[in-house]
Amino acid sequence: MSETNSCAVDVATLYIVPTPIGNLADITQRALDVLANVDLIAAEDTRHTSRLLSHFSISTRTFALHDHNEQQKADFLIEKLQAGTSIALVSDAGTPLISDPGYHLVNRCRQAGVKVVPLPGPCAVITALSGAGLPSDRFSFEGFLPPKSKGRRDTFTSLENDERTLIFYESPHRILDSLADMLAVLGPERQVVLARELTKTYETIHGAPLGELIPWLNEDSNRLRGEMVVLVAGHRADKTELSPEALRTVTLLAKELPLKKAAALAAEIHSSKKNALYKWGLENLE
Structure with a gap:
């Protein structure tokens, strides 16, 4: 040397x-x-x-x-x-x-x-995330999606309740099929950002609810060209949604305590709505 x-x-x-x-x-x-x-x-x-x-x-x-x-x-x-x-x-x-x-x-x-x-340098995951407008404090890079529909749906099902921003790579010839599988599992309201041709002349970063993103892609075949980074907003639980853990807790406590007291304790333990737990108990435990 x-x-x-x-x-x-x-x-x-x-x-x-x-x-x-x-x-x-x-x-x-x-x-x-x-x-x-x-x-x-x-x-x-x-x-x-x-x-x-x-x-x-x-x-x-x-x-x-x-x-x-x-x-x-x-x-x-x-x-x-x-x-x-x-x-x-x-x-x-x-x-x-x-x-x-x-x-x-x-x-x-x-x-x-x-x-x-x-050495630090170019990375499509970070480039896409920085411009997507989705939460970036917690995210999960999941790599390339499986080539078959069942594999993709299984992947989306396993990540359905993940609260982090999810990031995938996908090829142009499979993007519509992958988004159709995502729609079937995650529903039309989930926010998705598609970043394609990053750093190139025809770079596009477009976000929309999944039910609107698929029609947008179908409007112009040029939108299907180039390597894709797909960013999916994390699951946002409904504040009134009762977790399985809260339901199990109120069920156990109700065996030893009045339902109103059991619901109050379970709500405090799991940061849930006391009235919602009490209502659920009336409908399911008595």
Whole structure:
């Protein structure tokens, strides 16, 4: 390694390098410095990455590391790292490991005591969330939706009562089917934001109740183009809705106490409406 290289990167180090998700101007100077100065770039698709490198006149050698060979090639790369090689890990777009390859390699590096340095940079999840106008204090990234309808509906059912903002990736050819499954489970009133073509010329971020979003998409076939980030508002419980835990508590207490007292205690324990619990008890316990 030359003196210039040694100043820019550390030996025996794996760098996690985010790359643009559409707009090449979003790459950081630090990412360019690392890509230019490491000994090897492990890329999800070497042909795709070679176009990026060529654009920035970077000639670093690349090595294919993708979903189908990562576990087999991890040991080979760790041996090179332990021998002093510096390696950058990149995916086709965005931050590696976020619905992209890299987990097995990074996990093995951590186990082997190999230094891992993550760089900040483009990530479709965070880009979409920051512009969606949905609560961002708590969110859950769920990755790509299952390809089959049953799998999608099972996913939505398991998340139906989750109060966090939910974020999914979806492809343009499945977006309408996925939203139809979402509609069947979550209903037409759930607020959904669709972010497509992020950072590109035709970037669109559009939010609406699910029952309105699907017709909006069908109005113009251009709205179905490009990779999609789907953001779903979390479940908001009706204040008068009685939780199963509150109902179980009032049922147990009512065996030993007058219903009015049982309802008052259960309401205090579970922050529920006393009158609603008492009414439920009159209808179901006496």
